[in-house]
Each structure stands twice: as structure tokens, then as C-alpha cells.
Amino acid sequence: MQIRHVLLATAAIAGLAGTAQAENVLKWGANRDIGSLDPYSYGDSFTINVLNHVYEGLVRYNEDLKIEPALAESWEIMDDQVTWRFKLREGVTFHNGNPFTAEDVVASLTRVSDDTSPLKGNLPAYVSSEVVDDHTVDITLNGTYPLLLNDLTNIHIFDEEWMTENDSLLPTDIGGGVEGFATYNANGTGPFIVESRQPDAKTVFVVNPDWWDEPQHNLDRIELTPVNSAATRVAALLSGEINFTNDAPVQDLPRLAAAPNVEVLEGVDLRTVMVGFPFREKLTTGEDNPFTDNRVREALYKAIDLDLIHEKVMRGKSRIAGATVAPPIPGYVPELDELPGFDPDAAKALLEEAGVPEGLEFEFSCISDGLVNEEQFCQAIASMWSRVGLAPKLDVAPRAVQSPKRTNGKTDVYILGWATLPMLDAYSPLLQIFHTKEGNSGVFNWGGWSFPELDALVQQAGMELDLDKRLSLETEALKIVKDQNIMIPLHQQPMAWAVTDDVTEMPLFPDNKPRLWFAQVAE
């Protein structure tokens, strides 16, 4: 159906690409573009998820989200308890034909854990790695650490030779005034090869015929097009211009489901949406910060009508949450999921008791291209807070604008969604969000809080190899989060994908990550 004509002005070039008939094309309309072709240059799970089609890790999640071998065939923990030995798969080649060896693993791990890497927090326990032989690698950690395999699922392996040739051994250094080669070229081992990329317009992947694994998909080609406007995405799907979207707007699901040629795939995401508070001395307005007082945080919690948001904004598709992690995540226990109950009068009383002045102004930061219907539930929450006598100033802007403000502490109350990816364990938010900000810990602790008791539990859990003991430590830490209302959970957001009827197989995963190597389209 899709015939790509390529007229080359210079006839000598033999690149008359793809004139094959009847290709199986997946036309993927996403709500935004990937940030770069370099998964290490941008700490963003969507970018990493998409690039996982091109690059692979040593291990990966299977269809049941259990860890299975990928580029590594087997592994063992050495006697010192801090060194892990990985046996690598043989006969794997990169897209450029180079063989995959231990050198590549060491170079990749060095690159991702470099000081300038935005992803170094994803490999928190890593110290060093060493080539044992061509297909054996030793990875040394800073102590006993239970979650290395989970971390490694999303550490993509690059070709050392390719990086050296193209001066890309370090993560992209934009300060150097030259763009990094890897930001717009890719060379992985994965099931798909990047054919072309136009940022914000189109990225094309073609099937890798030499993939080491048995393909379960029948795709020849994936065309990723960012379609920012939700309405346009729906129109494009209805008219068949795209045949897959990983973000079907929840308000349009009835319309899509009613269309004869569209199928909607729904589920609840693992991502928990939370409200975070500032713990600094002053608000951005220069006023004293009342949010350090737990009564105020509790008051804001009680002022939110979670049922109403669930029903109206999330169209009944979300799961109201009391815990800061979703039920399937290890570390969750049902007791954490208790709700405070919507009670504006109690909220008012608490605010009065804490001496919060009537009409207190504070900034409420939301992201316009972020979570499901984020702009709408933010407006609804702002309205609910203003009804208990506060004056939140809604600040909605794209992620790229809000992120620097948040990391630099230039915001007051904010919304954050956390799916515990790629770790799929409660240790992930405990370490990255709730722990005091120091070193690799608390990278997303934007409010600047510090609870030493919680930190101790998290550190203990990070060393504990016994699963049950570790999880009970994590649960205990999550209890502190809940009692102190460090962040208040709202819901696990709905996820909705939609495909047209020429897509016959598209498995939906609770981590909301499209794995198109399982997709099938009609021949």
C-alpha cells in the first residue's frame, strides 16, 4: 500500500530505497516526539521506550513483565557479593554489521554512568565493569544490591567501535557547540533499524533482518509521527492515516470504540499521579512556606474530591489511589491504599489551625504534554483548593519548560507521575523521589524534603538481598511517605491505546510501553 518513491537527483547513488510492494507498515501516531535518537541524552521514558526497538539491554522484560535474557545469556553473582558476571550472547551483530562483544558492554556502561549523563540515576549502584573475555563481562557494584537486573533492562548497549569512530563515547555534550553524532544516528542490535528521522515530523524504522531473536511480529516498517493535538490524533485514526496510537484521549474513547474500523485497548497504567509540596523556607512569591506543616498538606489532601476527578476528568477510567505505588508493584500493601475522604470543612479547619492566611497564593505547576488529562485535573484541583480559601496560581507549560524550573526549586506545588520504570519496584520512587537529595539519591526530590528515618530504611532496603525482608522495609518507608503526606497520590492513570482493524495483534502492557516486536498487521 505504502509505496515510497525516491527520486535521486544524483543517479550514481545506489540508495533507491524501498520500492517493495505491499509492505506491512505500522503507522504510529504518538502524542509527542522522542527527544533524540540517543537514549542516554534525554532522561525520559518515552524516548527510551521507543529506542528500545533499536537498542537493547543485557536483559529485558518478557510479555509477563518478568526478566529474561536478552543480550546476556546468563549471569551470576560472584563470591564477593558485589561483582556480577554476565555471559553474553554470541553471534549478535549491530545494524552496521559489527559483532557484539564485551567491549561494547563496558563502553556503554561507562557512557551511561558518566557524570554528564542524564541517565546515571538509572544505574545507581554501578561502580565499574571489566572485560573478562570476548563474551564475558564483570560488573562491580558499590555494595550488595538486589535490583541490578531491573536497572539493566533499560540500559541500552551501543557499539564501541561505532562510538569511537564517531567521537560519541561520551553522552552528548551540547556545551561543546557541536551536535552529538548519536543524537541523530543510531546503531543498535534491536529488531528495527532507524531509516530516517526528521525531529517533530517523522521517524522511520525498518525491520532488522539479522535480528538475533525469532521475530514474533510481521512488520516491515514503523513510521512514528508525533501528532500533538489529541483531536487530530483521533481524526487521523478514524480516517486510517495512522493505524496505532499509544495515547488515545480518554474523552474520545466512546467515539473511537463506536467506529467500525477502530479497536480501543484499555487498561490502568502503573503510573501513579501525585501532588508534591515545597519544603523550602519561602514560596516563590517570597511568602513564608506553610507546606512544611503536615496539617497543611493534609488539608490540601482532604480538599480534593478524588471521586469527582475520577468520574468527570478521567471518565471513570482511572484507579483512585491512596498509595504512592500501584498494587502490582512489589512493596505495595493494601493498607497503604486507604483514602482520607473528601472533607472541605475539615480542610478549612486544619488550615485555620495551622495559621494559613486566607487567600494564600502559591504556584501550582502542571505540564501540558504530560500525564493523561493533566491540564484538566490540575484546573479542577485548583478550583477545589480555591474553595477552601487558597489561591493557587496555575502554571501550565510543556515539560521542557517546567522541568528546569522544578529541578532548580523554582516552583511550589507540582504534579508528578511515577511508574517505577524500569525497576518495577517500590525501591524506585523511594530512592529517586522520597530520599533526601544527595548524590544519586533523591534526583526527583524537587520539594527538597529530608526524612532521615525514611532515608535509613531506603538504604537498608538497597542492601537487602532477601526479597521479603526488602519489601517489608520498603513498605515501612512508604508508610512514612503516607503519614507525612510527603506527596499525595491521586490516581493511577488510565492508559488507552487504539488500533485500526488492519492491526491484528497489539499487546498492551501495564507499563504502557509499546513493544512492537509483538505486533502483527494484516498482510
Added chain:
Amino acid sequence: MIAFLIKRIANAAFVMLAVALLAFIIFRFFGDPVEMMVNEQATQADRAELRERLGLNDGLITQYTRFVTNAVQGEFGISYRNQQDVMVLIKDRFPATFDLVLVATVISLVVGIPLGVITAIYRESPIANALQLGSIVGVSLPSFVVGILLILAFSVSLGWLPAFGRGETVDIGWWSTGLLTPSGRRALVLPSISLATFQITLVMRLVRAEMLETLRADYIKFARARGVPTSRVQWRHALRNCLMPVITLTGMQIGNLIAFALVTETVFQWPGMGMLFIQAVTFVDIPVMAAYLMIVAFIFVALNTVVDVTYAWVDPRLRDDTARAGGANG
């Protein structure tokens, strides 16, 4: 004539230098480039070093000179957001905008000229009055509303035409065009109509005014008196006479169309320069904004200068600056 030419070109160069100054000020003072580039872990020393490397500690005049020198060579730096060379980004996107503007221009001429002639010939008739009213409606409809209506009607309800994107394109070297494939042409229809709506009314009104003027001229009356058929007089002689101003207008409007395409591109998710700019605006991607400003201004100034010079060449009386009050943008 040579003196006039030099004067016009000097004037254009001055304007471009001033636009460059504006772009430079935006680039330099809004959104500290260092803060935009470093990640949060960067130390004070890193920042100072980057500041030095980017030359932000030099005198402002030196920095401006460097900015202009780089701009002339097409170097606008690296996009904060995509980490790509800005010029490469724009080069990738320009053909899409060009397709759109080209087709919209053609539509505006093909539709606007006959409508203008009809309203002039059948002045005061119901058709002409209806068309005149229609033209007011045309300038009053916001182009984004037109675009949304077109999508609702032709892609959602009828399912005839695509609602977004360019369809299949053909690459010719670094250039790409959707005009050579069926799906590319289908994708062009709705956005170019929505972009052309305003331009159609503009052409139509101009043709009408010029025609009315011309039809009163002596030689037309003379031709009629000689027995040349009325329709032939109207469509051949009179129309030919008012094509020059139409061509001028079209030339001068291309700059505006390119700028206005950003609204159309947003509605139709058209991957052109305008959408690049709007995205740059929401992401505060200053290098892209500065480069877009310079490039659009350059196209605008270049077209105006060419039109002026051509006019002056045709009509020597116009080699006087005061005759051009009013301007192209108005």
C-alpha cells in the same frame, strides 16, 4: 537606475541588520543560554567555563558581530530542544511550508481573479453583491476556524481527505515535495484552502478595484466603440491591464503567507517551518526562534526589494521613495 538599485539594496541590508539585532537581543537576553544548556548537576565552574566557551563574556558588539557573521553563513547554533543544528532543522522543514504556500498562492489566483472580474463586470448585480459580502466574510473568518471546519467536514464526516500531515513525499536531493504523489496532493488540499481563504479575498478585491478603474479608461471605451465584443474587452484587454498589480501583490504577500502558514500548520499538524517555530515558542527554544525570525524577514525583505526594483525598472517615476508610502505589509 543603478543609484536606485544600490539605494534599495543598502536599505534592505540595513533592515536585515536591524532584524538581526532584534534576533540577537532575543537570543542573548531572554532565556540564559547557559541555563538552557547545562543539566541540573552542573557546577558553578562548569557554567563559567561554558559561558567562556560560548563567548558570552565578550563585549556585546563583538558578540553581535559574531552573531551576524554566523547568521550570514547560515549558522544559528544548536536547538536547545532537539540538540540539532538549527539550520538543518529549518532546511528539513522548509520544503513542506513551500509546498503549502505555493499551492495556496495558486488557489488564490485561480479563484480570486475570476471572482474579481465577475464582481467588477456585473457590478451591483445580486451575484456581485453576494460575492462582495462573501469576501467580507472571507476576511472575517479566522483561518484556524476555517481549518477546523474543513477537517470536521471533509475528513471526519465525509472521510474524503486527510486531516493531518503531508502524506507521501518524494525526495529530490535534500528537497522534498508532496506534489508528485497522490497521497501528498490529497494531503495538500485542505491546508492550502484554509491558508488561501484570506488571500483569495485579497486578490478578488484588488482585481475588482483595478477592473473598475480600467473599464472606465478611454482605450476600453474606444475598443468597445470599435465593436470588439464586450466579453473579449473585459476578459482580455481589461484583465491583462490589471494583472501587474495582482502579481505584485502576490509577490509581496508570499512573506505573509509563509508567516501565516504557522497557524495552518498548527491546525493540520503540517510538518513545516511554522510548526517548528510554534513548537520552539512553547519550548522556549531561542536559537530556532531567532533563526526563523531572520529567515522569514529575509524572504520578506528580498521579495519586497525585488518587487520595488522591478517596478522602478518598468516605471521610472517610481524611483522616488515617497511614492511607496503604505508599504507591503500595511
Added chain:
Amino acid sequence: MQNTATATATDATLLPVKPSRYARLRDSDLWFSFRSHPSAIFAAVLLAFVALTAFLAPFIAPQNPYDLSALVLWNSEIPPIWNTDGQMPFVLGTDTQGRDILSAILYGSRISLIIGFASVLLALSVGLTLGLIAGYFGGWIDNVIMRVGDVLLSMPFILIAILITAIASASLPTSLKDVLAAPILIFAIAVPSWVQYARTVRASAMVEAKKEYVQAAKLIRVKSWRIMLNHILPNCMTPIMVAATLNFGLAILSEATLSFLGVGMPPDQPSLGTLIRIGNQYLFSGLWWIIVFPSIQLCLIVLSVNMIGDWLRDALNPKLR
């Protein structure tokens, strides 16, 4: 947006007349022409109605759409009243936040009209002042003013406006953004449009400044600003008024466009353009009323202004009499 006002009469000099203001109006050609143009009457009545309801919005609107605490999410997405699910008092339905669409339209029109009017006023005052100064004094002042004008005209109108609003919103703290959103828009729309007025006035000031009565006035030391105000300005008011009317429509369109693009009025104080932007997200959700009614209102406002402007241009153009 581009405008078409440049082709108007440049120096239609109206002779001074003495009778009372009312009589002058009643007997004038303008009034006669107005009465004989049904479309002009229709447009004027429509505009007057829209303006009146917009400015009385705080008194007649069922809800204050800017008061966050007045919005109740339970009332969200109610269809218009003639629909079976419609509810009083939400005559035109509500949006996804429970905002009454009718109230939002009334308040939104008020914002659109105020921004349109204020930006034309600002552009007029700056344009007239600078134009008079440039034309009357000439020399380097003239040169500087007109060169700045050239530069502004060398960039498309909409581009300048977007850049100004984008930069302002990127550099302002959140607490000021709400308060300053409308003033920034007024400024952003006025900046590229004063040049046109300045050029027109300058041309006529240059002519007048050479005339004997001005020279004589200068000799008897009448102050320069008096000469400009009493003699030069009245002479070029006709084309200026036509241009200003058409630019008013243009300014409203520009504001709507900027808000639609997301660089104009914020969603918690929506103008018509913001409402359309919000409604555009729900185009396929069956919530057509969120986008349709504000679009109609916007088109009606701009249409009536343009019809008046069009009539005014024809009526004041001596060539077409």
C-alpha cells in the same frame, strides 16, 4: 493578519462646517450613506448588541467564569438547553470544567473587544504622535522613526506579535502572568500596527508643513503641537478612521489567533480564541458546543466590524461617489 486599508483615499479634505453637531450629523453624507446601506445598519446593530452584552457581562452572565471557586466539576459537559440533557441555567451548555459557555462567551467577548480596542488606541496614539513629529520636523528624527517603521514592516505582523507574547510569558514570574496577559497582548498587537498610521499622518504632515498658513503660524510663534493638533491632524483623519476600523477587526482576529496558538489569554481567563483552543481538544468527543458557540461569536464580531469598516471606506472614498 494582513490588512487591506492601504488603498483608501489619502487626502479627502472635508470643508469646515458650522451648524450644530447633531444637525451636522443628520445632514451629512455619511449619515445618509449609512441609512441607505442595510448591511451597515445590520452590522452596527449587531456590534452594539455584542458590545453591550459583553460589557454588562458581570451583571447578566449567570456565572463568573474567572472565579475558580465558582466552577463545579459536577456541572461539566452539560449540553445546550434544547438538548434533552440540558440544564438551566446553562443555556449554551458547559465546558469540561463546569464553566458556563454563555458566561464564558460574554466575558471572552469583553476581553476580545477590550484588547482589540485598546491595541488600536495604543497604535493610533503612538502612530499619530510619531507620524506628526516625523512629518513636521523632518530631518534625522523623521529618519529614525521611519527606519524603525521599515524594520517593523519587514517582519510579518503575526510573527512580531507571537515573539513579543512568547518572550514576555517566558520571562515573567507566574504570579504576574495572569495580571499582565491582556496588557501584553495589547502591546504585542499594537507594536507592528502603529507604522501604518504614522506613515499616513507623516505624508500629510509633510505637505501641510510646507503650506503658507503653517509657515505663518510658525512666524507668530504658535506652538508646534498646536499647529499639528489643530491643522494637520484633522486633515488626515478620514483615511486614519477607515484604517483604524479595519484594524480593530484585525486586532480582534490577531488576539484570537494568538490565544488559539496558546500564547494569548490563559485558560483560567479565557478569551474567545482560548475557548476555541480548548474546544478543539474535544472536537470528536461530542462536545461540539464548546467550540461552535465561541467560534460563531468571534466570526460575528469580526464580520460586523469589517462590514462597518468596508462601508466606511466606500462612503468616504470620493472616487466611488
